[in-house]
Amino acid sequence: MVDIERLSTAEPNFWERLRAKTAWDNSAEAGVEHAVRDILHAVKQRGDAALLEFSQRFDQLEAQTVAEFEISAERLEAALAELPSDQRVALEQAAGRIRAYAERQKQESWQFQETDGTLLGQRVTPLDRVGVYVPGGKAAYPSSVLMNVIPAKVAGVPEVIMVVPTPAGEVNALVLAAARIAGADRVFTLGGAHAVGALAYGTATIPAVDKIVGPGNAFVAAAKRMVFGVVGIDMVAGPSEILVICDGETDPDWIAMDLFSQAEHDEQASAILIATSERYLDQVQASMERLLPTLEREAIIRQSLAGSSAFVLARDLSEAAVVANVIAPEHLELSVAEPEALLAEIRHAGAVFLGRHTPEALGDYCAGPNHVLPTSATARFASPLGVYDFQKRTSVINCSASGSARLGKTASILARGEGLTAHARSAELRVEAEK
Template sequence: MLEIRRLSTTQPDFREQLDRLTAWESGAEHRVEQAVAEILEQVRSRGDAALLEYSRRFDRLEVASVAELEVPAEALRAAFEELPGEQRVALEEAARRVRAYHARQKSESWEYQEADGTVLGQQVTALDRVGIYVPGGKAAYPSSVLMNAIPAKVAGVPELIMMVPAPDGELNPMVLAAAHLAGVDRVFRLGGAQAVAALAYGSETVPAVDKITGPGNAYVAEAKRQVFGRVGIDMVAGPSEILVVCDGQTDPDWIAMDLFSQAEHDQDAKAWLVCPDPYYLDQVQASMERLLPQMERSEIIRESLNRHGALICVRDLAEAEEVANRIAPEHLELSIAEPEKFAQRVRHAGAIFLGRYTPEALGDYCAGPNHVLPTSATARFASPLGVYDFQKRTSIIHCSPAGGAALGRVADVLARGEGLEAHARSARLRVEAEERS
């Protein structure tokens, strides 16, 4: 039985109910924190020996060395070449679109010269080495390979290390093919917090990286949180979520399936529908009841919707805008007559899908924009993964003698105001040198 909750903005406690429904589930359980901390310390101190131990315990892999856990480049190429034609064409088209979109994001270095000859600018460089984590337990995600690896390569990252769990040694051929297509340099059959630890600290075999990106389970997310500072990370992502705003004119079967598309990720995923027509909400619920038994992951979808889903009735689409901005969803689908106008008033969303013919699922695979998006209302301050996440910006300051003197007079005054004499005198020396010349 599907027991998805109903909410209405006319309820006096609507905001409180909405906030509870969409609350940020901050931090991991204490047992997860402790387990992850222990794994990180073991890998940091024991290197390859710890990685082999955890691979035996969690993935049932009996190998003599971590080198045996690396997937040869030839195997990646072979996986790509042996893909069935339809899968290969689809993967190539998705990669092409993702690469074309992200190529527009690449930043370039710039500088300008002031009248006195002083040059100011910004130098943009790619990160030296990046690690990407690709889930491989409950399901395989070649799309995650493309979305993490292609922006890194567009940015110019010279070395890309991929970690993918391989329980009992099994790897999905499409994941390996995607790694080949996206230009991943090295792939290791390592998963869980130990894979994150290997990327953060390095081992005798696995090189340490500068940044770690990619989704994972609670242990992977907690490991990324704990190693942040030692390395950069993309984000600590929460469960996947979708908010569909509909005016009641879309086929209810379509909307039901759009909600299912996120609910099927896992039991913690969140799917919400907002509509001003209560009778349409009834229609969508009826569609869900009818279609759910047909789904292979029906039990996951059912639990997700019963625990976290909602059908929300609003007075009008203007009120739907308020709800959308309050939720700040990862995915916002606007299945309405004039989505462009609505989208212009959206301040907080990871990605917006406009119109009845733009289901969120297209964004997961092949539209082009990145599917690594801020969750749990972090779209208020965070952005999708992009090329900019794999580039650094360094400020450039080159003073002419006249410029050094002009800035030195300003810095002298400000430094003395802060009580930092050495700063003031350092600046003043350039002033005096210019005055003597």
């Protein structure tokens, strides 16, 4: 029996129950903060020596120097060459689509000139160096390599440093091949909080970066949060989420498997279905009962469904959209007859998948848009990872003499109103020079 809670928007305590169901419990991250703080301090103070110590302790990797952890360009090339042809073709096709989508996100510098000759503008430049964290070992994600490295290279980042843990020396060929295809400049077999510390502070071997992106466990998430400010980060992601709104006309087997596709990530993942028919919810549950035993990660999915997942009965699709906007899910499927019309009612979601033939899984791998998405309702204010995350904007001001005199009068008044006399005098000197 699949254990998944059912809610109804008609219930008087619906919103309270929904909040309890979707609240992210980040106690795991909080529980490791003390250990992570000690690890980061050790890396900051002792550099490579600390990396060698932690790699031996956590990943059973013995080395005399951190340089031994770097994977050569030749080894990356060999990993790609040795891949089965179908895997190589799939990686290259996915990379091509991700790159083509990212190219459309590039922001360009701009400027305009006022009538007195004053020039105003914005200069867009890439970050100098970026660190990409990729989960490794048995849970290896070549798709994460593509999604994090390609936008950085499209943005023009000269150097992308990738770190990937290899517990007990277990290296995943697909991850190495993906690094070669995506264009990672250097790859190190390092993981955990100490890898984040190395990227943030730099060591004799690992260069410090300007921004760290990529998913990881509770130790990695806590470390990224702690080094923010020293470096930029993409986000601190919570468990994976999927919300499906269905009008009851999609094959229930399809919807069941779509929900499973996120529930299989881990026990804290959230899979929610909103439908307008109790009968349809019954059909999807029946599909779940039949299909779940056929999946390798059945135990994880069962725990996910029993935890943060739910079936929601709504009065109509517009009400379903209201619920979706409150949840602000990472992934939102609109499996309805007119998805574009319903999309107009959606304000908060990391990525939206329109229609019955667009499962979320396509977005995870090869549709083109990035799969690094805001979770835990942060889609209310955050966006998917993109080229813009690897570009920075600099304001440009070039005043003509007459423009400086004109603006100086305004600046002087405001500066004196704030009691900042030197500001006022700095502007007034240019005003006086034009008299």
